[in-house]
Amino acid sequence: MLFVATASSVLPLAIQALRGFGAGPDVALTNALLLNIALILLGWQRYKALNTELECTRLSEEEARRLAEIDDLTGCLNRRSFAETLGALLESSPRDERALAAIAIDLDNFKQVNDLNGHAAGDLVLRTAARRVASLLPEGGSLARLGGDEFVCVVPYHPQSPERVDHLATRMVEQFAAPVVHDGIAMEITISIGIASSLHLEEGDKGESFQDAAQRLMHKADIAMYHAKKQGKNRFYWFEHNMEDELRFRNEIEAGIRRGILNNEFVPFYEQQVDLETGELVGFEMLARWDSPEMGLIGPDIFIPIAEDIGVIAELSENLIGRAFEDAREWDPKLTLSVNISPVQMRDPWFAQKLLKLLVKHRFPANRLDIEITETCLHENIGMVRSMITSLRNQGVRISLDDFGTGYSSLSQLRSLPFDQLKIDRSFISELRKADHSDKLVDAIVSMGDGLSMPVIAEGIEDEAVLKALGRWGNMKGQGYHYGRPEPADKVIKRLAAAGRLASNNDKGVVDISDAVGGQDRAPGKTTGSGKAAG
Structure with missing residues (x-):
C-alpha cells in the first residue's frame, strides 16, 4: 500500500x-x-x-x-519397518481366506566369507542375497534385512496350500547354489530357512496388538531357522512348538554352562585303562562331568557341543585339565593321564603352548600325559595340527588318535603325523559281543597299528565276552564299564590307596618339575625330540 x-x-x-x-x-x-x-x-x-x-x-x-x-546396503526394509508392515498385513488378512508365512533366512558361514575375502566381498554377498530372494517373492511379498546376514520375508498363501511356501523355500535354497564371484574368486554360499505361519498365532494372547503378533511370528520363524542350522544347514523347516521348548532348554544350558565355569561346577571323572594281557591298571582317562545344582550330574554329550558353539570350550577344558593334573599328582607316578581335546581347541595356534604352561604351573610330568584328538581335527588344518603334535611330543607328551575308524583319516596322514597310539572306536568293539560278529575291521585296525608301530587301545569293553574276543590280538590296552564306571577323584584315591598305588606309597614320590617338560622320559622305542616347542 x-x-x-x-x-x-x-x-x-x-x-x-x-x-x-x-x-x-x-x-x-x-x-x-x-x-x-x-x-x-x-x-x-x-x-x-x-x-x-x-x-x-x-x-x-x-x-x-x-x-x-530401508536398509541402506541392500535396499530392503529394515527390522522396524518390516514389523510395521507385517503387523498391518496381519490386521488386514482374514485368516479363513489368506494366511501369511514369515520366512527367516540366514547365510551359512557368512563370517568366514568376511574373514577370508574382506568386507567388500561380504557386502557383495549380502546385496546378491537380497536380489536373489526378492526375485523369487510372489506379489504381495515383502523382504527385510534384520541385520548382519539375517533376512526375513513375508508371503501370503492360501491356508489349504502350504506346499506353495515349500516350493518357494526350495527355490531359494537352489538359487543360492550358484556361487557369488568377487575379484575372480567364487564364494560358495548356502542358506538356512525357518518358516512360521500366521496360523501358529491362534494359540497366542487374544488381546495382543498386531505389532506384538508380528514380533511373535518373526520369533517363531527365527526358531525354525535355528533348528535348520542345527540339522545341518542348507535346508528349511516349518516351525513346530517343540522347537521352542528345545530352544528354551538350550538357552538354559548355555546360561548354566557360563555360570558353571565361574562356579567350578565342571569336575573331572576318571575311567580306568588296563593292560588286557596282565590285567594291571596303567592309567586313567579324564572325562568331563557337569555337577549342576539345578539339573544334577550331566554327561559331556549334552554340554560339550554347546560349549563349543558358544566359544567357552577352551576355558572349560583348561580348568578341567588343571584339576586333573592336581588329582593325578597323588597317583602312582607310573599311572598315565589321558585327556580329550576338542577340535575347536586344535584350531588355536597357541594351544600347545597353553598346555605346556599348564604342565609347568601344576608341576605335572609331561611323560605321564596322553592327549587324545579325533580324526575330525585332521581335516581342518593338517599343517597346524602337525606342528602342534610335534611341539607337544618334543616335550614328552604322548598323542593318541581317538575314535579311530569313524572319520576319514588316510594312511598317508597316519604315517606323516607322529601319533603314539590308536584308539579303536567303541562302536567296533561292542560288535564283538554278538555271536555272529565280524572282527575283520578290528583285525584290520590292529594290523595297521602293528605296521605303523602304534600300540592300540580298545574303548567300550563292556563285559567278559568282549574281553575274551580281544584276547586273540595279543597285548593291548583297554577301557570300559567292565572295569568300572568313571569315578570322581575322591573314589579314585580310595581305589588306589587300597591297591597301594598312591604317590605316597612310592619311594620316588612325584616326579620333580625338571621332568615336567622336556621329553626326557619317553616310552621305550620312541625317539626323543629336540626339547623345543614349536613357535
Whole structure:
C-alpha cells in the first residue's frame, strides 16, 4: 500500500519532469519510493530463500524417513519397518481366506566369507542375497534385512496350500547354489530357512496388538531357522512348538554352562585303562562331568557341543585339565593321564603352548600325559595340527588318535603325523559281543597299528565276552564299564590307596618339575625330540 501511494505521487511528476513540463517530484517522496522498492526486493529474496530452505528440509525429512525404513546396503526394509508392515498385513488378512508365512533366512558361514575375502566381498554377498530372494517373492511379498546376514520375508498363501511356501523355500535354497564371484574368486554360499505361519498365532494372547503378533511370528520363524542350522544347514523347516521348548532348554544350558565355569561346577571323572594281557591298571582317562545344582550330574554329550558353539570350550577344558593334573599328582607316578581335546581347541595356534604352561604351573610330568584328538581335527588344518603334535611330543607328551575308524583319516596322514597310539572306536568293539560278529575291521585296525608301530587301545569293553574276543590280538590296552564306571577323584584315591598305588606309597614320590617338560622320559622305542616347542 505504501508502494502504491508513493508511486502514484512520484511517478507522474517524474515523467512530466523528464518531458520538460514541470518540476521534479519531492525528494522525500522519491527516497521513500526507492526505499520501498528495496524492501520489496529484499522481502522477495527472503521469501525465495525460505521456500528453498523448506524444500531442503522436506527432502531431508523424506530421506531420513527412508533411511529409517530401508536398509541402506541392500535396499530392503529394515527390522522396524518390516514389523510395521507385517503387523498391518496381519490386521488386514482374514485368516479363513489368506494366511501369511514369515520366512527367516540366514547365510551359512557368512563370517568366514568376511574373514577370508574382506568386507567388500561380504557386502557383495549380502546385496546378491537380497536380489536373489526378492526375485523369487510372489506379489504381495515383502523382504527385510534384520541385520548382519539375517533376512526375513513375508508371503501370503492360501491356508489349504502350504506346499506353495515349500516350493518357494526350495527355490531359494537352489538359487543360492550358484556361487557369488568377487575379484575372480567364487564364494560358495548356502542358506538356512525357518518358516512360521500366521496360523501358529491362534494359540497366542487374544488381546495382543498386531505389532506384538508380528514380533511373535518373526520369533517363531527365527526358531525354525535355528533348528535348520542345527540339522545341518542348507535346508528349511516349518516351525513346530517343540522347537521352542528345545530352544528354551538350550538357552538354559548355555546360561548354566557360563555360570558353571565361574562356579567350578565342571569336575573331572576318571575311567580306568588296563593292560588286557596282565590285567594291571596303567592309567586313567579324564572325562568331563557337569555337577549342576539345578539339573544334577550331566554327561559331556549334552554340554560339550554347546560349549563349543558358544566359544567357552577352551576355558572349560583348561580348568578341567588343571584339576586333573592336581588329582593325578597323588597317583602312582607310573599311572598315565589321558585327556580329550576338542577340535575347536586344535584350531588355536597357541594351544600347545597353553598346555605346556599348564604342565609347568601344576608341576605335572609331561611323560605321564596322553592327549587324545579325533580324526575330525585332521581335516581342518593338517599343517597346524602337525606342528602342534610335534611341539607337544618334543616335550614328552604322548598323542593318541581317538575314535579311530569313524572319520576319514588316510594312511598317508597316519604315517606323516607322529601319533603314539590308536584308539579303536567303541562302536567296533561292542560288535564283538554278538555271536555272529565280524572282527575283520578290528583285525584290520590292529594290523595297521602293528605296521605303523602304534600300540592300540580298545574303548567300550563292556563285559567278559568282549574281553575274551580281544584276547586273540595279543597285548593291548583297554577301557570300559567292565572295569568300572568313571569315578570322581575322591573314589579314585580310595581305589588306589587300597591297591597301594598312591604317590605316597612310592619311594620316588612325584616326579620333580625338571621332568615336567622336556621329553626326557619317553616310552621305550620312541625317539626323543629336540626339547623345543614349536613357535
